[in-house]
């Protein structure tokens with residue numbers, strides 16, 4: 697799983713942890729990854745950590761090699777960034793960074809891992825309402841999530857005959873650190889919690905191997921953002 701050092705990724709790690717479950721936890725912050733590993737181990741699971749920047753394609757190859765050491769039940773493409781500013785203030789570096797982390801990394805991991813994945817295994821992509829709707833100030837983020845949405849929908853059809861499931865999760869605004877980098881007042885108390893998103897992922901993965909929960913939107917009753 698990518699982006700397991702905090703936020704939604706850490707909550708997914710906790711939700712999936714248990715006896716007989718081994719997780720490969722990716723992020724950049726080694727201390728934060730170690731804290732996630734401890735949470736996994738406290739629930740009886742096992743975890744190894746791998747810290748690197750997803751813009752580094754060589755390190756992505758290393759993650760693939762480690763993930764392929766055992767048959768893989770699931771790839772969770774969770775890591776993501778949001779650079780929120782008007783389209784005419786975005787730099788090309790911010791645009792390409794968003795593309796690299798939010799789209800190219802999931803593509804490369806999927807391309808290299810899916811061919812070896814057994815029937816009934818799953819690829820989980822953490823998307824957003826921003827994969828379907830444009831929001832002012834969020835053009836680079838929306839660009840990336842729309843792109844991942846298109847890849848994911850095509851992938852689902854390409855993998856259908858191999859029995860690998862593609863599960864798309866659409867959390868509405870979720871109270872995580874990602875909002876610390878977004879200017880403006882955001883009502884964090886109205887947001888859903890990372891654990892709410894993780895519960896949806898765990899539910900989708902727990903379905904029989906012949907069933908795919910294709911698209912899950914998780915929203916707050918307190919209002920939408």
Ligand SMILES: NC(=O)c1ccc[n+]([C@@H]2O[C@H](COP(=O)([O-])OP(=O)(O)OC[C@H]3O[C@@H](n4cnc5c(N)ncnc54)[C@H](OP(=O)(O)O)[C@@H]3O)[C@@H](O)[C@H]2O)c1
Nearest residue numbers: 699701703704723724725749750775776824869870872874
């Ligand atoms: N929070 C929301 O409202 C919301 C709503 C819908 C969808 N999402 C999506 O949910 C996913 C997780 O978001 P979050 O809210 O949990 O964000 P978060 O708390 O900011 O966590 C982001 C995660 O991505 C990792 N990451 C960021 N840049 C990276 C890079 N260059 N290389 C490797 N890892 C990198 C971070 O690792 P380090 O901390 O170790 O750097 C961290 O584990 C994202 O795809 C996001 O778009 C979030």
